[in-house]
Amino acid sequence: MNEEIKLYRNFKKTRNLLLYACAVNILLAIMLLYGIGTFDGIFKIKLSIASGGILLIMFVLSFKMLASIKDKSPLIQIDSNVFSGRTTPVAKAFGRIEWQDVTDLQLKKVGGDTLAAITIDNVSKYDGKVSKFLWKMAYDEQNSKLNIMYSASEIEINADELYKLFLKYWKK
Numbered sequence: 001m002n003e004e005i006k007l008y009r010n011f012k013k014t015r016n017l018l019l020y021a022c023a024v025n026i027l028l029a030i031m032l033l034y035g036i037g038t039f040d041g042i043f044k045i046k047l048s049i050a051s052g053g054i055l056l057i058m059f060v061l062s063f064k065m066l067a068s069i070k071d072k073s074p075l076i077q078i079d080s081n082v083f084s085g086r087t088t089p090v091a092k093a094f095g096r097i098e099w100q101d102v103t104d105l106q107l108k109k110v111g112g113d114t115l116a117a118i119t120i121d122n123v124s125k126y127d128g129k130v131s132k133f134l135w136k137m138a139y140d141e142q143n144s145k146l147n148i149m150y151s152a153s154e155i156e157i158n159a160d161e162l163y164k165l166f167l168k169y170w171k172k
């Protein structure tokens with residue numbers, strides 16, 4: 001009984017995320033144009049640098065999302081022994097995680113998204129898998145545990161269903 005669940009990209013949700021990103025890019029471009037003095041002839045350096053930097057980051061993220069839209073592989077895979085996901089950069093970097101290492105599972109509201117947060121106890125097993133930057137994002141120094149978040153914003157189900165699915169396999 002090694003049943004495997006594969007959750008794929010929901011193209012409607014992805015399209016909505018791309019439209020939202022395009023709207024943010026347009027607003028940032030207008031802010032950049034205003035900052036460089038296009039409308040009033042006054043150069044505002046802080047606004048120009050901030051909006052230009054954020055716009056550049058948003059463009060890169062938008063193009064990465066556009067490039068991954070043709071990918072038909074599952075974004076989250078779950079079976080009775082391990083699970084893996086590619087819905088957040090940290091989850092993608094950690095790859096396959098064993099259920100025996102999971103100590104807690106909860107829903108967390110982060111920004112405008114609700115994420116399934118999985119806490120992992122066996123930190124040494126996953127120590128060399130990711131870059132220092134991603135490790136710092138996932139590692140909780142107070143508890144000496146890893147917190148890895150999985151988003152439902154691009155997959156076929158919502159965050160509550162994802163949480164229940166993770167909970168079902170964790171309790172097996």
